[in-house]
Amino acid sequence: MTRKQRFVSTVLPPVVVLILATAGLELAVRIFQIQPFLLPAPSRVAGALWKYRDELAISLWTTAQAALIGFVASAVFGILLAIPLSAWPLARRAFYPYTVFFQTVPIIAIAPLLVIWINPGLESTATCAFVVSVFPVIANTLTGMLSTDPALVDLFRLYDAGAWARLWKLRLPSAIPSIMTGLRIAAGLAVIGTVVGEFFVGLLGEAEGLGVRIVAANKVGKTDLLFAAVLMASLLGLAMFAGVNLAAKLLLRHWHASEKDT
Amino acid sequence: MMKRLAAIFGGLLLTMLAIPSPAGTSVQLTLDWKPEPEFGGFYAGQLSGAFAKQGLDITLKPAGEGAATWQLVATGKTDFATTAADQVIIARQSGADVIAFFAVYQTFPQGVMVHKARGFKSLRDVFTNDGVLLAEDDTWLHFLLKKFGTPKVKISAYGGGIADFLARADVSQQCFVTSEPILAKNQGGDPQTFLIADEGFNPYTTVVICKGDLWRSNPDRVRAMASACREGWRAYLDDPTAANSAMHDLNSDMDLQTFGQAAAAQKALIETDETKLAGLGTMTEARWDALCGQLKDLGVTDQLAKGGECFVNP
Numbered sequence: 001m002t003r004k005q006r007f008v009s010t011v012l013p014p015v016v017v018l019i020l021a022t023a024g025l026e027l028a029v030r031i032f033q034i035q036p037f038l039l040p041a042p043s044r045v046a047g048a049l050w051k052y053r054d055e056l057a058i059s060l061w062t063t064a065q066a067a068l069i070g071f072v073a074s075a076v077f078g079i080l081l082a083i084p085l086s087a088w089p090l091a092r093r094a095f096y097p098y099t100v101f102f103q104t105v106p107i108i109a110i111a112p113l114l115v116i117w118i119n120p121g122l123e124s125t126a127t128c129a130f131v132v133s134v135f136p137v138i139a140n141t142l143t144g145m146l147s148t149d150p151a152l153v154d155l156f157r158l159y160d161a162g163a164w165a166r167l168w169k170l171r172l173p174s175a176i177p178s179i180m181t182g183l184r185i186a187a188g189l190a191v192i193g194t195v196v197g198e199f200f201v202g203l204l205g206e207a208e209g210l211g212v213r214i215v216a217a218n219k220v221g222k223t224d225l226l227f228a229a230v231l232m233a234s235l236l237g238l239a240m241f242a243g244v245n246l247a248a249k250l251l252l253r254h255w256h257a258s259e260k261d262t
Numbered sequence: 263m264m265k266r267l268a269a270i271f272g273g274l275l276l277t278m279l280a281i282p283s284p285a286g287t288s289v290q291l292t293l294d295w296k297p298e299p300e301f302g303g304f305y306a307g308q309l310s311g312a313f314a315k316q317g318l319d320i321t322l323k324p325a326g327e328g329a330a331t332w333q334l335v336a337t338g339k340t341d342f343a344t345t346a347a348d349q350v351i352i353a354r355q356s357g358a359d360v361i362a363f364f365a366v367y368q369t370f371p372q373g374v375m376v377h378k379a380r381g382f383k384s385l386r387d388v389f390t391n392d393g394v395l396l397a398e399d400d401t402w403l404h405f406l407l408k409k410f411g412t413p414k415v416k417i418s419a420y421g422g423g424i425a426d427f428l429a430r431a432d433v434s435q436q437c438f439v440t441s442e443p444i445l446a447k448n449q450g451g452d453p454q455t456f457l458i459a460d461e462g463f464n465p466y467t468t469v470v471i472c473k474g475d476l477w478r479s480n481p482d483r484v485r486a487m488a489s490a491c492r493e494g495w496r497a498y499l500d501d502p503t504a505a506n507s508a509m510h511d512l513n514s515d516m517d518l519q520t521f522g523q524a525a526a527a528q529k530a531l532i533e534t535d536e537t538k539l540a541g542l543g544t545m546t547e548a549r550w551d552a553l554c555g556q557l558k559d560l561g562v563t564d565q566l567a568k569g570g571e572c573f574v575n576p
Contacts (some may be wrong), residue, residue, distance in 0.1 A: 035358065037358060038333075108421060115394070119394075120396075121416065183292070203416065203418055203419075204399050204417040204419060205417055214397055219399065221352040
């Protein structure tokens with residue numbers, strides 16, 4: 001396959017789905033005369049995207065900052081925590097159950113505490129993004145570290161490799177596909193965590209994030225603006241997901257099977 | 263044989279027509295929050311039989327955050343609902359034919375609660391000083407921001423409750439004068455409340471709405487509903503005890519003492535000099551027009567709505 005063919009075969013299918021779905025929705029709204037407050041037609045949402053482009057751009061930037069900070073914190077903390085947990089079974093038994101806390105805690109329960117402990121705004125929304133997105137990084141990294149090929153482990157032992165070498169040269173590299181899976185999940189969750197966090201602890205005013213804008217648009221019945229803001233949040237999630245994929249490709253393409261061109 | 267059958271059926275038919283069903287027409291009123299004193303008059307009316315007297319078999323249905331109640335009315339999921347006057351204008355502008363016909367609060371009960379120790383004299387002080395203001399991104403906030411200019415206070419989304427207010431001396435927050443200030447005081451806080459209405463933004467609140475179609479096709483149903491609401495609210499203002507304990511059974515989050523305090527606190531917002539003349543729940547076109555103008559100014563609505571189309575005094 002040439003480069004061009006490959007591009008067409010990967011990009012075309014989702015674009016066709018998008019066009020068909022959008023056209024179908026537009027037609028349905030027009031034919032059944034669905035009222036805008038129930039479901040705005042894609043053309044109306046596009047209109048809102050254009051009309052509120054300045055505000056939405058600022059909101060996107062505000063949300064993106066928090067989501068990125070939360071995501072990077074999740075990646076660093078999650079991987080750094082999972083490594084010792086994988087090496088020491090006792091530590092794993094002691095701490096792993098508590099990491100589930102991050103997965104189950106409802107943001108609404110800790111939002112008031114964030115205002116008391118930290119401050120409303122970026123610090124708090126980034127914390128929400130972190131809380132929501134860290135667990136998949138821990139869980140996937142741990143799984144990856146613990147599923148090293150036993151034959152290779154034996155081989156390393158045979159050659160008398162030290163603990164450090166086993167970690168750096170064997171366990172960590174073989175865990176990379178799992179780690180990337182964790183990061184991909186975390187990228188989307190970081191956006192959700194930020195938007196939900198903004199419902200409760202986001203700053204209002206000029207630089208309000210997408211979450212604040214979604215609530216405000218709902219309050220004044222501007223469903224088209226609401227959908228436009230949701231669309232921006234989805235695009236942000238998609239961009240972060242693509243970013244993780246790209247980073248994986250650039251970093252690993254020369255030596256890891258999971259990122260070799262297929 | 264046929265004659266006898268006809269007589270039996272005829273007789274049956276007559277009895278069915280002659281005895282009105284004791285339950286009356288069943289109607290549903292969806293409330294835009296949990297059973298709390300802001301809805302006391304509706305529960306009082308249910309208890310005292312004010313709705314039954316009008317031939318209405320009422321179901322009161324509390325709702326939480328979620329779909330705007332006007333959407334439920336517009337889509338026929340409920341007959342009646344409570345909401346705020348600005349929401350009625352927004353609904354109409356979105357193409358939903360809903361109208362208001364009874365307003366519980368003549369004065370907007372929304373306020374901002376601050377720590378008394380900060381020595382603020384008015385709402386302006388909240389905006390021109392440091393600290394944090396917890397508020398929802400709502401129309402009244404935009405009104406105040408326009409009036410006071412770029413704020414010095416950091417405004418943050420409000421997730422509910424009073425925990426942050428109690429924990430931090432620099433936190434102010436939005437409140438319903440009938441709710442959070444009472445809770446804060448009961449928990450040892452030092453709340454001082456400024457009403458948004460005093461700054462010039464004063465939409466009728468907890469207004470009862472129905473489809474415009476219902477008013478045009480069956481005005482008597484709307485009149486009956488308005489009369490029952492009025493009688494219920496009269497009863498609640500005179501003695502809220504029974505309705506409070508009925509609501510407390512449904513909503514144990516709020517204790518009975520707080521129910522009593524809230525009922526007392528809201529009296530002056532419901533019964534005013536105007537309602538003493540015109541009757542509880544009545545509204546004026548001038549006030550609706552003023553609100554329509556403010557919503558247009560703030561960019562909430564694209565076109566200037568006509569106040570007279572938004573409500574009736576049945």
